Amino acid sequence: MANQLGVVAGTPAGLLSALLSGAPRTVRLAPAGQDPDEIAELVSLLRGFGRLRVVVEAPGDEPEDRRAPDLDDPESVCSADPLHVTSAYESAAEEHGGLRAAWLRAGQSLIRDQGPARRALVLLASLPPDAEPRMRGALTRLSERAPWTVEWSRSCPVAALTVASGALVVADPGGGVRTVDEDGPRPSTAARxxxxxxxxxxxxxxxxxxxxxxxxxxxxxxxxxxxAATLESHPGTALAAVADTVLVGDRMGSVHAFGLDGLHQAALHSGRVTALSATAGAASPTVHSGGADGVVHSWSPGAAGHRPAVTERPYPVVALHAGPTPAGEALAVAWADGLVRLFLPGARRVLPFRPGPAVRAVAVTPDGTLCVGTDGTLVALRPR
Structure with missing residues (x-):
């Protein structure tokens, strides 16, 4: 249902929160292979919210392959019906070498229609640190046809990312900040x-x-x-910095560039500015902004006129980052439905990735690696 509604929710409570905070919507239930009493109970619960139109589709044919997957075999779980795999892992008592934890963490991505290689990639990125080495090796082989390789993944909460002097900087939800190679966070005065x-x-x-x-x-x-003085009376919603310029977004859709030559502003979005990134240019910085309207814009402080939107989707932008790579500037964008896209320079190639949990931050490192942060993990992916 979360996939239908364009939100990320790993629990019923998370889904309820997303439904109550959004506009009224329609959800469709396909009862094939499901307990009719459970479907009826679910319909009653959803309709009780008063914000959903629930449509129950006529039962169709159940999938022919009803064989139970081997929960210890990565190839079996990546090839089987993902709903069957999910049900099996939910009722399993063992961890199956780390596959169970990875599958349940990334389940919203894994149940989408995709091939075994892409499922193996998502599972590999979600494996817990104590997973059996054979699982990591098997998933690496299975994901060879995916458009990404997993450089590394770590268990750590991520609130925001950026790059400083070539190093990945991680801010955690509690306000701690550090480079990715440091053992522990440095405390800051930011509460969250x-x-x-x-x-x-x-x-x-x-x-x-x-x-x-x-x-x-x-x-x-x-x-x-x-x-800082300006934000005391006019709070910001997004932040970026480059050279001698600090950029701030606001809830009205405008981006403000504070520099040594004064203040430049542009009204770019309909609604809140949700993400900013800036890279140095010959004359002035290039700024990328994302908004609650789902649009990504490119802008240079002091430049006249607006450029066409870089990209847009019908979901709020939750994070973005642009950075130089050996091939040119790359742009990573994440939306509220859990999709991340990396826009590669030159060839106009766009690579998607869905980790499963909600994305909190993205960053492009100078070697062209995409880093994706969630509430519990940080994963580095390299395009093939």
Whole structure:
């Protein structure tokens, strides 16, 4: 149902929260192979919300292959009916070498219609650290036809990502911030981080959940002081920084570029600005912004006129990041339905990835690796 409705929900409570916070919608239930009493109970529950139109489709033919998958065999679970696999893992008492935890974590992605190679890739990215080595090896072989390779994955909560001096910077939900290679987070004054940006090698900026600016490291400058003072009375919704420019998005859809040459502004979105990224340019930075309207725009402070939208989908943008790679600038965008797309330079090639859980942050590192952060994991993917 979450896939139908374009939201990410790993639990019934998460689905209920998404339904109550959104506009009224229609959901379709296909009862083939399901217990009729459970379907009737579900219909009654959903209709009780008062925000859903529930359509129960006529039962169709059940899949011919009803064989139980071998839950210890990665090839078997990646090839079997994903709903059967999910049901089997939900009722299983064993961890099956880590496959059970990975499948249930990434289930919303895995039940989509896709081939075994892509399912193996998602499972590989979701494996817990204590998974049996043979599972990792088998999934690596099975995913060879997928468009990505998994460089590494780690268990860690991620609230925001950026790149500073070539290093991946991770902000956690509690406000801690660190480079990915550091053993532990450095504490900051941000109670809960919404975004992180690097102004230079020593100065990292964080935007907290109240839209206020926090400086980590470095020294206070007239620029950071002015931005912090502005956000005290006009909270920000998104943050980026490059060279001597700090960029802030607001809830009205505008992007504000604070620089040494003054303030530049552009009204780019219908509704809240949800994500920002900036890269250095010859004359002025190139800014990418994402909004609750699902649109991604490209803009240069001080430039006249608006460029056409870079991309758009009917779901809010939750994260984006642009960065230089050996082939040119690449752009990663994540939407609220759980889809991440990497726009590669030059060939106009776009690679999708759905980790399963809600995406909190994305980043493109200088070697062309895509990093995707969720509430519990950080995974690095390299395009083939």
């Amino acid at each position: 981080a919404r975004a992180v940006a690097a102004l230079d090698d020593d100065t990292w900026l964080l935007l907290d959940e109240r839209g206020r600016l926090h400086r980590h490291g470095g020294t206070e400058t007239p620029l950071t002081k002015a931005v």
